[in-house]
Amino acid sequence: AQSVTQLGSHVSVSEGALVLLRCNYSSSVPPYLFWYVQYPNQGLQLLLKYTTGATLVKGINGFEAEFKKSETSFHLTKPSAHMSDAAEYFCARNTGFQKLVFGTGTRLLVSP
């Protein structure tokens, strides 16, 4: 089955530290991959996406992700965390017919 796995339900970092949120996908066919962010009491906002082409994808708010086919990974990074980055982050992949399947989410906690 086509799926994505997010390692770590919670990640804690200090303000200014590197953010690394992990996502692995299952499939023999390279998928389209997405990262969404959900701030408290809000809907999902698209951070970035990989479809084809360049494997390093830059998104909003200083986030980026690298598609690594050999590792079936699409990890999300940000060089320096800000307090405003505290939120829930979801990795997702396409499954055909414009549908998406989501990972279980990672809550990012940022301490001063």
Add this chain to the structure above:
Amino acid sequence: SAVISQKPSRDICQRGTSLTIQCQVDSQVTMMFWYRQQPGQSLTLIATANQGSEATYESGFVIDKFPISRPNLTFSTLTVSNMSPEDSSIYLCSVADGQETQYFGPGTRLLVL
């Protein structure tokens, strides 16, 4: 990207009642979807709302419990019928841009007592 609004933003309902959630998009879109996000959980697709035909439901979701309407290319409704406390969730609508990317509304936060 499309601007998506949902009504109501939140509600508290009594068990056994029904609630209809509206989703409005500021442009015509072909694909609209409804998701459920149970407390502390990820998103689960309920159904694809098809314009002019019956919605397509995912495994575990049925039309009697979650009837969906899609009267035109900018609007859809999801009804949560005969509610129980287990239906307490965030319900989100989304639209696809034709390139495998979905954009989400702000969600409807439902609490069933």
